[in-house]
Amino acid sequence: GEIGVASHWVVTWVGQKRRRTNVLCVLVGSGFEQGVGIRPQIMNGPMHPRPLVALLDGRDCTVEMPILKDLATVAFCDAQSTQEIHEKVLNEAVGAMMYHTITLTREDLEKFKALRIIIRIGSGYDNIDIKAAGELGIAVCNIPSAAVEETADSTLCHILNLYRRNTWLYQALREGTRVQSVEQIREVASGAARIRGETLGLIGFGRSGQAVAVRAKAFGFNVIFYDPYLQDGLERSLGVQRVYTLQDLLYQSDCVSLHCNLNEHNHHLINDFTIKQMRQGAFLVNAARGGLVDEKALAQALKEGRIRGAALDVHETEPFSFAQGPLKDAPNLICTPHTAWYSEQASLEMREAAATEIRRAITGRIPDSLRNCVNKEFFVTTAPWSMIDQQVHPELNGAAYRYPPGVVGVAPGGIPGTMEGMVPGGVPIAHTLPSGTHPSQAPSPNQPSKHGDTREHLTEQ
Numbered sequence: 001g002e003i004g005v006a007s008h009w010v011v012t013w014v015g016q017k018r019r020r021t022n023v024l025c026v027l028v029g030s031g032f033e034q035g036v037g038i039r040p041q042i043m044n045g046p047m048h049p050r051p052l053v054a055l056l057d058g059r060d061c062t063v064e065m066p067i068l069k070d071l072a073t074v075a076f077c078d079a080q081s082t083q084e085i086h087e088k089v090l091n092e093a094v095g096a097m098m099y100h101t102i103t104l105t106r107e108d109l110e111k112f113k114a115l116r117i118i119i120r121i122g123s124g125y126d127n128i129d130i131k132a133a134g135e136l137g138i139a140v141c142n143i144p145s146a147a148v149e150e151t152a153d154s155t156l157c158h159i160l161n162l163y164r165r166n167t168w169l170y171q172a173l174r175e176g177t178r179v180q181s182v183e184q185i186r187e188v189a190s191g192a193a194r195i196r197g198e199t200l201g202l203i204g205f206g207r208s209g210q211a212v213a214v215r216a217k218a219f220g221f222n223v224i225f226y227d228p229y230l231q232d233g234l235e236r237s238l239g240v241q242r243v244y245t246l247q248d249l250l251y252q253s254d255c256v257s258l259h260c261n262l263n264e265h266n267h268h269l270i271n272d273f274t275i276k277q278m279r280q281g282a283f284l285v286n287a288a289r290g291g292l293v294d295e296k297a298l299a300q301a302l303k304e305g306r307i308r309g310a311a312l313d314v315h316e317t318e319p320f321s322f323a324q325g326p327l328k329d330a331p332n333l334i335c336t337p338h339t340a341w342y343s344e345q346a347s348l349e350m351r352e353a354a355a356t357e358i359r360r361a362i363t364g365r366i367p368d369s370l371r372n373c374v375n376k377e378f379f380v381t382t383a384p385w386s387m388i389d390q391q392v393h394p395e396l397n398g399a400a401y402r403y404p405p406g407v408v409g410v411a412p413g414g415i416p417g418t419m420e421g422m423v424p425g426g427v428p429i430a431h432t433l434p435s436g437t438h439p440s441q442a443p444s445p446n447q448p449s450k451h452g453d454t455r456e457h458l459t460e461q
Contacts, residue, residue: 050071050072050073051071051072051073051094051095051362052072052073052075052088052089052092052093052094052095052114053068053072053073053074053075053093053094053095053096053097053358054074054075054076054077054085054089054093054095054096054097055074055075055076055077055096055097055098056077056079056085056096056097056098056102057077057078057079057080057098057099057101057102058076058078058097058098058099059076059078060076061074061076063348063351063352063355064097064351064354064355064358067352067355067356067358067359068355068358068359071359071362071363072095072358072362075088075089075093077089079102080101080102081102081103081108082102082104082108082111085111089112090111090112090113091113091114092113092114093112093114093115094114094115094116094117094362095115095116095117095118095119095358095361095362096112096115096117096118096119097118097119097121097354097355097358098118098119098120098121098127098128099120099121099122100120100122100124100127100338101318102127103127103128104118104127104128104129104133105129105132106129106132109129109132109133109136109138110136112138115136115138116137116138116139116361116366117138117139117140117141117357117358117361117366117370118133118138118139118140118141119141119142119143119354119357119358120140120141120142120143121143121146121350121351121354122142122143122146122147122341122350123142123143123144123145123146123147124142124261124262124288124289125140125142125261125374126261126262126263126289126291128140130374130375130378131375131378133375133378134375134376134377134378134379135378135379137379139361139366139367139370139373139375139376139379140373140374140375141357141370141371141372141373141374142372142374143350143353143354143357143372144206144207144372145207145353146341146346146349146350146353147340147341147342147343147346147350148207148208148211149211149346150340150341150342150343150346151208151211151287151340151341152208152211152212152214152215153215154287154313154336154339154340154341155208155212155257155259155285155287155340156212156215156216156219158285158287158311158313158334158336159200159216159255159257159283159285159311160195160219161311161334162255162283162285162308162309162310162311162334163192163193163194163195163198163255163283164192164193164195165189165191165192167334168191168332169188169189172188191308191309191332195219195220195221196219196220196221197220197222198220198221198222198254198255199221199222199223199224199252199253199254199255200212200213200216200221200222200223200224200253200254200255200257201224201225201226201243201249201250201252201253201255201256201257202223202224202225202226202257202259203225203226203227203246203249203256203257203258203259203260203269204225204226204227204258204259204260204261204288205225205226205227205230205234205259206227206259206260208259208287209225209227209259210234210238212257212259213225213238213240214238217239217240221255222241223240223241224240224241224242224243224249224252224253225240225241225242225243225249226242226243226244226245226246226248226249227242227260228244246269246274247277250274250277250278250279251277251278251279252279253278253279253282254279254282254283255282255283255284255285256270256278256282256283256284256285257284257285257286257287258270258285258286258287258288258289258292258293259287259288260288260289260292261288261289262288262289262291262292266292267291267292268291268292268293268294268297269292269293270284270286270292270293270294270297270298271294271297272294272297272300272301275297275298275301275306275307276306278306278307280306281305281306281307281308282307282308283307283308283309283310283311284298284307284309284310284311285310285311285312286310286311286312286313286314287313287314287340288314289314290312290314290315290316290317290318291316293312293316295315295316295325295326295327296326298310298326298327298330299326299327299329299330302330302331302332302333303330303331307332308332309332309333309334310330310332310333310334311333311334311335311336312327312333312334312335312336313335313336313337313338313339313340314338314340315327315335315338318337318338319337319338320335320337320338322335357370357371357372367379
């Protein structure tokens with residue numbers, strides 16, 4: 001597509017995407033030409049062009065812009081795959097922010113020629129190949145504190161709904177069911193159960209798991225949890241019980257709720273074999289990751305009554321549709337569209353945190369300055385940028401961003417006149433930004449503990 005450039009301007013890419021049409025990508029800031037080299041350094045001094053940062057699978061940058069506008073050019077792509085991302089972003093972006101609606105495999109990551117950092121706006125990062133990213137010199141960060149309260153509240157709503165059957169009672173009334181006599185009440189509310197004294201089993205006991213435990217105890221649940229990565233002692237401070245095998249948790253629980261990340265070791269953690277280890281007529285709740293549950297096995301268990309009811313906020317295939325898939329005719333099932341994490345407050349907080357982490361990457365050193373880097377152990381120590389002389393000009397950001405000897409640097413781009421940005425519908429919007437100033441060198445914050453990066457089981461999104 002055609003590209004326009006201006007000083008303190010908006011750049012609009014008007015060309016059609018490769019697969020989707022009528023979607024525009026807007027840049028705010030000042031542009032720069034493509035450099036030559038492996039993972040170019042991020043330079044933000046007054047004599048250097050601004051680094052390019054892209055929001056891959058979204059359109060709204062109004063929260064991120066005030067945090068980054070003095071340091072970087074910010075773009076949005078609104079893509080669902082890397083094939084829909086403009087070549088300028090693939091060639092020049094040094095930073096990327098993304099939600100859960102796009103997946104980055106090794107093949108996808110290799111398309112980005114200058115990328116140094118990816119921020120997952122949310123807690124889960126199973127849609128990014130973090131090992132491949134580390135080997136390519138790309139840091140991956142998440143927002144582990146994102147939406148803890150919202151996820152816990154939504155989980156409790158699902159649990160209470162399964163026990164008290166509010167969704168099915170509402171549907172019965174909407175369908176015209178007459179409920180007047182005691183016998184009719186017994187019939188329509190059949191399956192409703194008392195909560196106090198029931199055992200709630202939590203698989204994963206990170207931030208969201210602990211938040212669910214605190215809430216569930218107030219309703220009278222006996223709470224147990226299984227988490228092989230957590231050190232002993234936390235259960236005493238929260239007044240819950242720890243079990244040391246998954247089989248024990250499944251056998252003891254009247255309701256099982258998932259609160260762990262998805263990885264190659266726990267895919268389909270809930271399957272036909274583990275369902276048979278659950279109590280007859282137990283409930284299942286999943287607001288973590290869809291891949292944790294084998295939906296075919298769950299559908300069969302619901303039809304046979306081995307599981308009395310299930311509530312899912314996440315699914316193996318998203319966006320979820322009742323019209324297709326193994327769950328389309330499963331009874332006693334509640335599904336929501338991966339929204340357990342969302343509130344306006346949570347969305348604002350995680351976007352601010354993501355932009356702030358990008359700012360740390362630009363003004364500091366990668367990965368040392370990052371607070372929530374989840375793939376440090378995969379960084380290749382012999383990568384070209386880690387072997388460079390440690391002496392670097394104060395206007396740059398540290399040795400991690402210097403070119404290998406003999407590699408040409410990024411040249412400052414030209415700055416034409418003012419330009420208006422276009423949004424869908426052809427309505428021009430003029431943006432005026434203050435002149436970019438070189439920020440002071442940010443000190444590297446204390447690095448988080450390894451446990452904080454690898455043992456957190458918070459869910460999303």
